[in-house]
Amino acid sequence: MSGHVHRDDLGSRLGMWLFLVTEMVLFGGLFIGYSYMRYRYPAEFHHGGMELNATLGVINTLVLLTSSLTVVLSIVAVQRGEKQRAMALLGTTLGLGLTFLVIKGFEWSAKFHHGLYPNSPHLATLPPGEQVFFGLYFTMTGLHGVHVIAGLSVLGVMLWWVATDRIRQDRYIHLENSGLYWHLVDVIWIFLLPLFYLAA
Amino acid sequence: MNETLHSHEAHIEHPGYGTFIGVWLLLLLLTGCLVGLSHVSQSYAVWGLLTLTPLKAGLVFYYFMHLKYEGPVFKVVVLVTLGTLLIFFALLFSDVAFR
Numbered sequence: 001m002s003g004h005v006h007r008d009d010l011g012s013r014l015g016m017w018l019f020l021v022t023e024m025v026l027f028g029g030l031f032i033g034y035s036y037m038r039y040r041y042p043a044e045f046h047h048g049g050m051e052l053n054a055t056l057g058v059i060n061t062l063v064l065l066t067s068s069l070t071v072v073l074s075i076v077a078v079q080r081g082e083k084q085r086a087m088a089l090l091g092t093t094l095g096l097g098l099t100f101l102v103i104k105g106f107e108w109s110a111k112f113h114h115g116l117y118p119n120s121p122h123l124a125t126l127p128p129g130e131q132v133f134f135g136l137y138f139t140m141t142g143l144h145g146v147h148v149i150a151g152l153s154v155l156g157v158m159l160w161w162v163a164t165d166r167i168r169q170d171r172y173i174h175l176e177n178s179g180l181y182w183h184l185v186d187v188i189w190i191f192l193l194p195l196f197y198l199a200a
Numbered sequence: 201m202n203e204t205l206h207s208h209e210a211h212i213e214h215p216g217y218g219t220f221i222g223v224w225l226l227l228l229l230l231t232g233c234l235v236g237l238s239h240v241s242q243s244y245a246v247w248g249l250l251t252l253t254p255l256k257a258g259l260v261f262y263y264f265m266h267l268k269y270e271g272p273v274f275k276v277v278v279l280v281t282l283g284t285l286l287i288f289f290a291l292l293f294s295d296v297a298f299r
Contacts, residue, residue: 061231066224
């Protein structure tokens with residue numbers, strides 16, 4: 001115990017990537033399920049997609065893409081020892097992530113008002129293909145939303161750690177790994193946008 | 201003891217703000233193209249989905265997630281995962297096609 005601290009940043013990042021590929025398989029399975037169902041019910045998926053608000057979907061894409069940028073820039077700021085800028089960038093990311101959730105909340109509540117929610121009586125009257133479409137819509141955007149909440153919680157801790165110098169110029173692996181998670185959440189949304197809002 | 205590790209890390213050239221802002225602008229542009237294509241016709245929208253979306257995801261992986269600056273092990277891990285998903289996809293649709 002002579003002050004030697006074992007650190008393996010490369011191994012830490014590799015571990016994070018191994019976790020991320022399990023997330024990719026999780027969502028990948030849902031994407032494959034979507035592909036088959038869309039192949040089977042093309043007309044119903046088209047009709048279901050028309051009911052979604054594409055404008056909100058596109059705005060949320062811009063919000064998430066920008067939040068990904070601010071995270072990666074906060075890492076650059078930490079590498080350069082620009083603590084205030086790093087905190088401002090991370091704060092912006094948190095704000096953008098919350099904006100995403102608020103927009104998603106409005107979108108979902110509009111669907112609920114139209115009687116569209118999992119297991120709703122109205123949904124049961126729709127053709128099977130549309131039931132599948134909305135089932136996948138709520139499952140995939142919901143699971144993605146849970147990931148956004150998890151990512152925001154982790155990034156909130158990162159902001160705290162930057163403020164208290166636990167993350168600094170010579171030690172920022174936790175911020176890097178949290179950023180990796182946030183970017184993956186962004187990538188998943190990049191696929192969700194065209195699948196549900198644009199190409200359906 | 202820590203110094204040896206740091207000196208090793210210090211050899212890596214970190215990209216600056218400009219690189220990432222450029223990638224972000226490209227991502228916005230591609231999103232605009234994707235939305236534009238979806239207004240043209242259904243088949244254009246599907247082609248946009250199949251080409252521009254993986255391109256956008258690739259840019260995020262390569263630059264934002266620093267895959268460009270990582271060693272081959274990281275790239276292999278990601279490619280093996282994507283390959284596995286592709287095999288599952290192909291198996292499912294080969295089954296569907298011959299039903």
